[in-house]
Amino acid sequence: MSVLIFIDIAEGNVKKASLEALTYGAKVAEQLGTTAEGVVLGTAKDDLSSLGKYGVKKIHHVNNPSLDHLDAQAYTKAIAEVAGKTGAKVIVFSNNVDGKSVAPRLSAKLKAGLVSGAVALPDTSNGFIVKKNVFSGKAFANIALNTDVKIIALNPNAYKTTAGDGTAEVVSTDIAVDAPKVKVTAVNKVSGEVPLTEAEIVVSAGRGMKGPENWGIVEDLAKALHAATACSRPVADAHWRPHNEHVGQTGTAIAPTLYIAIGISGAIQHLAGVNRSKVIVVINKDPEAPFFKAADYGIVGDAFEVVPKMTEAIKKIKG
Amino acid sequence: MKILVCISKTPDTTAKIAFTANNTKFDTNGVQWIINPYDEWYSLVRAIELKEADASIVIHLVTVGAADADPIIRKALALGGDEAIRVNADSHDSFYIASQIAEVAKQGGYDLIFTGKETIDYNGSSIGGMVAELLDMPYVSLATKFELGGTKATVTREIEGGEEVCEVNLPLVVSCQKGVAEQRIPNMRGIMAARTKPLKAVEPTSVDALTGIANFELPPAKAGVKLISPDNVEELVRLLKEEAKVI
Ligand SMILES: Cc1cc2nc3c(=O)[nH]c(=O)nc-3n(C[C@H](O)[C@H](O)[C@H](O)COP(=O)(O)OP(=O)(O)OC[C@H]3O[C@@H](n4cnc5c(N)ncnc54)[C@H](O)[C@@H]3O)c2cc1C
Numbered sequence: 001m002s003v004l005i006f007i008d009i010a011e012g013n014v015k016k017a018s019l020e021a022l023t024y025g026a027k028v029a030e031q032l033g034t035t036a037e038g039v040v041l042g043t044a045k046d047d048l049s050s051l052g053k054y055g056v057k058k059i060h061h062v063n064n065p066s067l068d069h070l071d072a073q074a075y076t077k078a079i080a081e082v083a084g085k086t087g088a089k090v091i092v093f094s095n096n097v098d099g100k101s102v103a104p105r106l107s108a109k110l111k112a113g114l115v116s117g118a119v120a121l122p123d124t125s126n127g128f129i130v131k132k133n134v135f136s137g138k139a140f141a142n143i144a145l146n147t148d149v150k151i152i153a154l155n156p157n158a159y160k161t162t163a164g165d166g167t168a169e170v171v172s173t174d175i176a177v178d179a180p181k182v183k184v185t186a187v188n189k190v191s192g193e194v195p196l197t198e199a200e201i202v203v204s205a206g207r208g209m210k211g212p213e214n215w216g217i218v219e220d221l222a223k224a225l226h227a228a229t230a231c232s233r234p235v236a237d238a239h240w241r242p243h244n245e246h247v248g249q250t251g252t253a254i255a256p257t258l259y260i261a262i263g264i265s266g267a268i269q270h271l272a273g274v275n276r277s278k279v280i281v282v283i284n285k286d287p288e289a290p291f292f293k294a295a296d297y298g299i300v301g302d303a304f305e306v307v308p309k310m311t312e313a314i315k316k317i318k319g
Numbered sequence: 320m321k322i323l324v325c326i327s328k329t330p331d332t333t334a335k336i337a338f339t340a341n342n343t344k345f346d347t348n349g350v351q352w353i354i355n356p357y358d359e360w361y362s363l364v365r366a367i368e369l370k371e372a373d374a375s376i377v378i379h380l381v382t383v384g385a386a387d388a389d390p391i392i393r394k395a396l397a398l399g400g401d402e403a404i405r406v407n408a409d410s411h412d413s414f415y416i417a418s419q420i421a422e423v424a425k426q427g428g429y430d431l432i433f434t435g436k437e438t439i440d441y442n443g444s445s446i447g448g449m450v451a452e453l454l455d456m457p458y459v460s461l462a463t464k465f466e467l468g469g470t471k472a473t474v475t476r477e478i479e480g481g482e483e484v485c486e487v488n489l490p491l492v493v494s495c496q497k498g499v500a501e502q503r504i505p506n507m508r509g510i511m512a513a514r515t516k517p518l519k520a521v522e523p524t525s526v527d528a529l530t531g532i533a534n535f536e537l538p539p540a541k542a543g544v545k546l547i548s549p550d551n552v553e554e555l556v557r558l559l560k561e562e563a564k565v566i
Pocket of ligand 1: 286303
């Protein structure tokens with residue numbers, strides 16, 4: 001018996017969301033009195049044994065370059081095989097891009113109950129119950145998993161990474177891997193940019209910015225904070241910003257520690273995608289803007305004056 | 320070429336979220352129902368666009384739900400699609416629903432199956448992946464662009480911090496999000512035509528759900544906003560650093 005954690009790699013490096021999944025999985029293993037093991041698919045540049053500091057004892061590395069790009073079918077088969085070998089009873093994913101693609105397939109393959117979007121450790125006092133987000137962040141559901149093998153996909157930024165001591169034993173696992181049917185022909189990564197779903201801080205702006213030519217001050221603030229940038233739906237619809245920046249009920253749902261909303265009214269559909277943020281700051285010239293009701297800190301003022309001042313103040317404290 | 324578009328009925332985005340029966344059931348009192356926006360705006364519209372480019376394409380819609388889902392599926396048919404299938408069952412969990420859709424798909428022999436990236440009520444993002452596994456088809460999730468060239472699809476999908484382009488042969492399951500298509504409003508002709516399009520109810524196959532909902536919870540209310548003067552932006556930054564400790 002073990003808890004198996006899928007460790008997700010991008011260009012050879014372990015993703016931040018996977019470190020959260022590792023920390024979480026190690027904690028679940030402790031809860032169940034068993035050990036945590038990890039599985040890595042494809043080429044890895046990072047030193048995998050160092051992942052032991054997140055509490056994982058052993059890492060199964062399927063070091064096969066045909067797994068360098070996500071193919072849900074091939075990944076599912078490989079993980080199922082490793083899960084079988086290790087007698088995994090709980091399999092943990094991050095509910096990120098790879099997790100959303102692979103965890104449901106694995107659930108169907110193993111007939112293992114799946115909780116996607118988990119936000120807390122399982123409650124094992126009476127059965128096995130995992131809390132997840134529902135209704136786009138407006139509520140939680142406690143999901144009972146009754147199957148022998150259970151799968152949890154942990155929401156990014158829902159569980160804090162903690163590192164201790166320890167190294168993991170890395171074992172090369174030679175299993176038959178299917179040739180991927182999904183052939184990746186181009187990768188367009190905005191380099192140097194913080195991925196929105198992994199970002200600790202997100203600076204977001206809405207129609208109050210008046211036009212795409214005014215985004216400079218938003219980007220400057222984001223840069224000063226090492227933050228990702230986001231926007232409201234009408235801004236993406238008008239092509240002022242790329243559609244992958246659209247957050248909300250019908251865009252990306254995020255849960256950063258700090259969300260700064262500039263010139264966004266705070267419509268219910270917008271809030272649905274950002275209300276899991278730990279701290280919300282709203283800058284809006286209208287004191288009646290609904291967003292203030294969901295905010296922790298607010299400034300009623302003109303974004304074109306407030307935002308540059310804020311960037312200056314942050315640069316000052318950061319030195 | 321046959322395309323199956325999965326349609327889910329969800330509460331309107333402004334619906335009040337409340338629970339009954341000791342917090343075990345969603346309170347549907349006064350709730351307006353809509354087509355799940357991801358299903359409507361992206362997967363359904365993209366399927367319709369493909370058919371507009373190639374009239375030989377046949378589009379079927381599928382939903383798993385009781386008879387009260389019929390207005391939703393008619394609304395979807397008003398946008399486009401040739402016929403609809405409703406699997407007459409209350410939904411249990413994602414695996415149950417995916418198994419029903421997979422059964423319909425097996426009977427119909429589809430080349431392409433579209434789902435939305437998730438539903439806005441249960442936020443599972445699992446149906447597409449499960450259906451693909453049950454049918455042993457490739458799966459591309461979180462698509463932002465979808466092009467068809469003969470029996471090959473070129474799909475752009477989201478990755479952390481960007482996008483990647485991939486090529487896959489049909490048959491294929493794809494989950495769609497923003498970028499794949501633009502929202503459309505049904506017109507009068509579509510609404511009239513939808514009335515006579517076939518909507519077939521079929522009985523579910525027997526499948527055990529893998530999960531159950533123990534209960535629901537609402538998040539704790541926010542303490543209230545602390546307002547800072549626009550002439551004192553330094554104070555906001557100080558509070559974020561020293562009080563909230565987030566920068
Ligand atoms: C089914 C459905 C789904 C939706 N999904 C989403 C979603 O996922 N995400 C989303 O964002 N929206 C979504 N919407 C749209 C949503 O209802 C709002 O229309 C949208 O969020 C408003 O965007 P906004 O706040 O940028 O613009 P507006 O509502 O126009 O607000 C602009 C704000 O900027 C302020 N402002 C103007 N000038 C300044 C200035 N100089 N300085 C400071 N403040 C200024 C104004 O006071 C105002 O509050 C959805 C709507 C529907 C019907």
